Amino acid sequence: MTDTATTGRERAPATLLGRIGAQNISLLIALVVLLAIFGALRPDVFFTPRNLINIGLAVTLLGILAMAQTVVIVSGGLDISVGSIVGLSTMVLAVAAQETGSIPISILAGLLAGLLAGAINGLIIVYGPVNAVIATLGTMSAFRGLAYLMNNGNSIPITGDSLRALGIGTLFGLPFAIWLLIAAMAAFIVFTRETVVGRNIYALGGNPTVARLAGIPIRRYQISIYAMSGFAAAVAGLVLASRTMSGQPASGSQGLELEAITAAILGGCALQGGKGTIVGAMLGVLIIGVLNNGMILTSVPTFYQLLAKGALLILAVIVQERQRARTGE
Amino acid sequence: MTVPVVSVEGVSKRFGAVQALRDVSVAFHAGEITALIGENGAGKSTLMRVLEGEHRPDSGRVLVDGQPVQLNSPRAAHGSGIRVIHQEPEIIPELTVAENIFIGDIKARGGIFLDRADLERRSLELLNTFGVVDVLSPGQRCHGLSPALRQLIEIMRALRPGARLLAFDEPTSSLTEDEAQRLFRVIRRLKADGVAVIYISHRLREIIELADRCVVMRDGSRVADEPIAALDEQRMVRLMVGRPVSDLFNRKERTLGPVRLALEDVTTRRVQGISFEVRAGEIVGLGGLVGAGRTEVARAIVGLDPLLSGQMAAGGKPYRPREPSDAVATGIGLVPEDRKQEALLLMQAVRDNVSLVVPDKVSRYGFFSRRRERALVAHHVAELRVKTPSIEQAVGKLSGGNQQKVVFARWQARGPAVLILDEPTRGIDVGAKAEIYRLIESLADRGLAILLISSEMPELLGLADRVLVMQGGRISGELPWQVASEEAVLALAMRSGKETIERRVS
Structure with a gap:
């Protein structure tokens, strides 16, 4: 169509970077409703500081993964392999601890393993080229296989006081892991909103051709984004290893990719790319965390929990598509 | 007087603050070609949407064969024999x-x-x-299939039994001269068969050639409805714009500087043996039919298509881009053909779209300095007189001409040495076109080397200092502006077969 109606008055300005929009407000409402429901069902335990800290601890892994996933989705991609990378990195950490006896070196090894695994994802996607969903679906299986191979499918216990301290230590009454999550959140928010690279990622996801012609080296960006996602998974792996004091090939990290993607989508990420915020994703994470915790407290069987989480992902996408159709974006 | 096939009487339509149609009355008669012209936003498309049953008018009525009808849905309009052929054919x-x-x-x-x-x-x-x-x-x-053939299919689809009013919305914007002529034959046949035809176009010469009558719209109102014989191009433009428009082109001698971009025997998968130079302050036109390889030359220069052989130099140094980012870093900018798909992030703000190519100028250590960004963007937006309520406005909400100005503002902010313009005025109305032309001229005056790809002959001949004509992936000739004429360009563009390719340098 040739006629574009331009008016002097428009609605709220459309800024590139995140803003607290209608979607975040509805997420907040959903969160409050959930809190009210579970608070009413289990008034004895739900709102105790101990349980709230439990929720906080439970969402650290998921939170780190969901924020990284948000960046990946904003860039127009998807990373399904993050759960496997978490498992793999704990195994690398445990093996390194066995071999070297040094916790700092082992932590470094675990983080490097995640970075490398992510970079491999990026290289496959860019130079294959392979669709991101397929590429990371493949490496999801491959990395998990690798994690099992490292000790014949068994976990490896880790000894080392410094790692234990990391797992159980607190600062101002809050566990280290929660501080880590808060720090990561601050870093991700600044990264996505205030840096050139962050803004370019929105451009890349919004329209890769435009981004490319504007001089953004999109291949380097894509590889770096998946490497970052792998690294974030390894950080989550570090949290998991410090909590369990072991390398776990699968336990504790299986299905995390589903939850991370669900949280990101709930938080307003468009799978087409170019849209999504860290704050939204963290609200999604809290909703999933409260739902998980509440269902355990109210003794909902595990199988129903899986059912509920799957339904939540699909519901989030349906709501998003409806909104897209309505706003005509 | 016969009863018109379709007519609208006193139709008004408002969208929010915009009065898209104001008390518009037009009648469309069988066997008559009615041209509908006006600047973007004048209400042409809204009127089409009303006829199509997509929009319901706030007041006024639509009559078919003199009887009032309710066009509540595209299906109802289709049933009344009204068919609209859109600019972008929907072909599966x-x-x-x-x-x-x-x-x-x-x-x-x-x-x-x-x-x-x-x-x-x-x-x-x-x-x-x-x-x-x-x-x-x-x-x-x-x-x-080529755009022309896709459009033809769309036309045949619209011609299924019962078509009484057929509207063409800018059908020739992506057609070659030849294809356009074929389309005109089809339209004349429709006319002979007694179909009422509405023809929307920005190309006034086509309208004079084809139409019987011309309806001019401005700001939602019908400002003229006259037989074509009573109009000439100048008058049409004056009616559309509402004020006299000065000459579109100001030809003046520019002093040329050093060679900014040189191609030597450049061959990619789509073009062969391309050699030319562009100097500082020079506008080099690249003409030829659609598909002759003009856009592909641009793609090679910015690093989208790899070179199979040959070499390039920028600013006197060898230049071998692997990615468009290399081109930008070397000072070569591209204003691509498809503004909406290749140049702009439509949902993002003007600010983001302008600052996209100047991250170094709006940040420190990788972090944005919003103050600097706003100042820089505001400066260029003001200089180019982009009509936007603010720099935070989503670019997709601006008119075509203003969108294109945002693309120019982006490159002006970057300050490249070479600017490649691929169809810079496609889909832009007359008033904005003149502004874009002024802008291109002023960029050349300031010493930019400009490569101008255009299918619009007046634009090519009016702006370029010399015109290179392409045919079948090669340069088939070169014409200095003094001797460049439409016929000369076309002759080179359509020179058949494998005859020796020699440069005509006078």
Whole structure:
């Protein structure tokens, strides 16, 4: 169509970077409703500081993964392999601890393993080229296989006081892991909103051709984004290893990719790319965390929990598509 | 006076703060071609949407054969014989030509199986009527068809039985001269068959050639409805813009500086042996038919298509881009052909779209300095007189001309040495066009080397200091502006076959 109606008055300005929009407000409402429901069902335990800290601890892994996933989705991609990378990195950490006896070196090894695994994802996607969903679906299986191979499918216990301290230590009454999550959140928010690279990622996801012609080296960006996602998974792996004091090939990290993607989508990420915020994703994470915790407290069987989480992902996408159709974006 | 096939009486339509149509009355008669012109935003498309049943007017009525009708849905409009052929043909690439023509009206045997024989017979009839059996066959898949052929399919689809009013919305914007002529023959045949035709175009010469009558719209109102014989281009422009428009081009001698971009025997998968130079302050035009390889030359220069052989130099140094980012870093900017798909992030703010190529100028250590960004963007937006309520406005909400100005503002902020313009005024109305031309001239005055790709002859001939003409992936000739004429360019563009390619340098 040739006629574009331009008016002097428009609605709220459309800024590139995140803003607290209608979607975040509805997420907040959903969160409050959930809190009210579970608070009413289990008034004895739900709102105790101990349980709230439990929720906080439970969402650290998921939170780190969901924020990284948000960046990946904003860039127009998807990373399904993050759960496997978490498992793999704990195994690398445990093996390194066995071999070297040094916790700092082992932590470094675990983080490097995640970075490398992510970079491999990026290289496959860019130079294959392979669709991101397929590429990371493949490496999801491959990395998990690798994690099992490292000790014949068994976990490896880790000894080392410094790692234990990391797992159980607190600062101002809050566990280290929660501080880590808060720090990561601050870093991700600044990264996505205030840096050139962050803004370019929105451009890349919004329209890769435009981004490319504007001089953004999109291949380097894509590889770096998946490497970052792998690294974030390894950080989550570090949290998991410090909590369990072991390398776990699968336990504790299986299905995390589903939850991370669900949280990101709930938080307003468009799978087409170019849209999504860290704050939204963290609200999604809290909703999933409260739902998980509440269902355990109210003794909902595990199988129903899986059912509920799957339904939540699909519901989030349906709501998003409806909104897209309505706003005509 | 005969009863018009379709007429609108006193139609008004408002969207929010915008009065898109103001008390518009027009009658469309059988066997008459009515041109509809106006700047973007004048209300042409809204009027079409009303006729199509997409929009319901706030007041006024639509009459078919003198009887008031309610066009509540596209289906109702279709039933009344009103068909609109849109600028972007909606063709399903995986279906055959016949299936695309008759989609929604495919007969089934026993209610289940495709009646291929019937489909083929009916589409062959149509293809014959249009004289295109040699280029299209009913069973051919539509994948990869040229825009012209896709449009033809869309027209044949619209011509299914019962068409009484056929509206063409800028049908020639992506057609070559030849294809446009074929379309005009089709339209004249429709006229002879007694169909009422509405023809929307920005190309005034076409309208004078084709139409019987011209309706001019401005700001939602009908400002003129006259027989074509009473109008000339100047008057049409004056009616559309509402004020006299000075000459579109100011030809003046510019002093040329050093060579900014040089191509030597550049060959990619799509172009062969391309050699030319662009100097500082020079506008070099690249003409030729659609598909002659002009855009592909641009793609090679910015690093989108790899060089198979040959070399390039920028600013006197060897230049071998692997990615468009190399081009930007070297000081070569591209204003691509498809503004909406290749140049702009439509949902993002003007600010983001401008600052996208100047991250170094709006940040420190990788972090944005919003103050600097706003100042820089505001400066260039003001200088180019982009009409936008604020720099936070989403670019997709601006008019075509203003969108293009945002693209220019972006490169002006970057300050490249070479700027490649691929169809810089496509889909832009007359008033904005003149501004873009001024802008291109002033950029050259300031010493930019400009490569201008254009299918619009007046633009090419009016702006370029010399015109390189391409044909079949090669440069078939070069014309200094003094001798460049439409005929000369076309002769080079259509020079047939493999005759020796020699440069005509006078």
